[in-house]
Amino acid sequence: MSIPKNSSPILIASSVVGETEAIAQAIENGRILTIGGRHAFRGNLSGKDVLLLITGPGMVNTAQALGAAIEYIRPSLIIQCGCAGIFGQTTGRIGDIGIAERETDIHTGIEPLNPMDILPTPLPFPLLETDNGPVTNTYPIDKDIIAKAFTLLQNLNSDGARVFKGPFITVSTITATDERAEKLYTAFNPIMESMEGSAAAHVALHYRIPFLEIRAASNIVGRRDRNSWDLPLSFKNNALAVMHLIKYIDIPGWMEP
Numbered sequence: 001m002s003i004p005k006n007s008s009p010i011l012i013a014s015s016v017v018g019e020t021e022a023i024a025q026a027i028e029n030g031r032i033l034t035i036g037g038r039h040a041f042r043g044n045l046s047g048k049d050v051l052l053l054i055t056g057p058g059m060v061n062t063a064q065a066l067g068a069a070i071e072y073i074r075p076s077l078i079i080q081c082g083c084a085g086i087f088g089q090t091t092g093r094i095g096d097i098g099i100a101e102r103e104t105d106i107h108t109g110i111e112p113l114n115p116m117d118i119l120p121t122p123l124p125f126p127l128l129e130t131d132n133g134p135v136t137n138t139y140p141i142d143k144d145i146i147a148k149a150f151t152l153l154q155n156l157n158s159d160g161a162r163v164f165k166g167p168f169i170t171v172s173t174i175t176a177t178d179e180r181a182e183k184l185y186t187a188f189n190p191i192m193e194s195m196e197g198s199a200a201a202h203v204a205l206h207y208r209i210p211f212l213e214i215r216a217a218s219n220i221v222g223r224r225d226r227n228s229w230d231l232p233l234s235f236k237n238n239a240l241a242v243m244h245l246i247k248y249i250d251i252p253g254w255m256e257p
Helices: 017-026 059-072 143-153 178-188 197-207 231-248
Strands: 010-014 028-035 038-045 048-054 077-086 097-105 128-130 133-135 138-140 163-170 192-194 211-220
Touching (some): 010 059, 048 059, 143 211
Parallel strands (some): 077 211
Antiparallel strands (some): 077 192, 097 211, 128 133
16 A cells, blocks of 8 residues: 555644644644634645644544545545553553554443443444455554554654554543553553544545554553643654654655565
């Protein structure tokens, strides 16, 4: 899968302004747009045409915003980005950067028969039919895009932040206990949880647009302690990672096996 050059913009989507404020400040010749009732900003970043879209938090906002943007102007690539919780079982730390290898919507499915089980079982019918088969609640992401993005981010200068790749999960309720975090990690082996990723992956697959999800950890998934969160560091590293990728995204062969 390759990105057409000089055709349509790279769409960078985040849920809130702070996650991509540094990206907006770096965009040259930018102009403010309203697309589907959402704030957007289009201009040049490292010589690339980019469209920065603020979707609002959660899956419903994300699906509506991305759908409107794609109908407005079809992007060459969607980069979903922002902050996320990182699972401590990965040895990840706040500020570290994650790349999603797949996205799972953990709240869509059938109520479990066992009342002690907190997680639903998958639906017996697909939510989406793709070229590679049906999707219930786990969305695949192109392996070549992931591999090349992971390689490029190894050279990111982000004050010691490490780069991980692995499964992500999308939640509608932020995990707030260590017990639930352990159950989620046992069930899905995720590196990060967010509130938008599955919706973005679904829309990208539906429209057959290349997709990449990058996030920087703002907190450790588990017992909720806002005093331990570091949103400024997460926002900073998220923006650094996205801008680094945009800078090198069309080097020859970056998305070929």
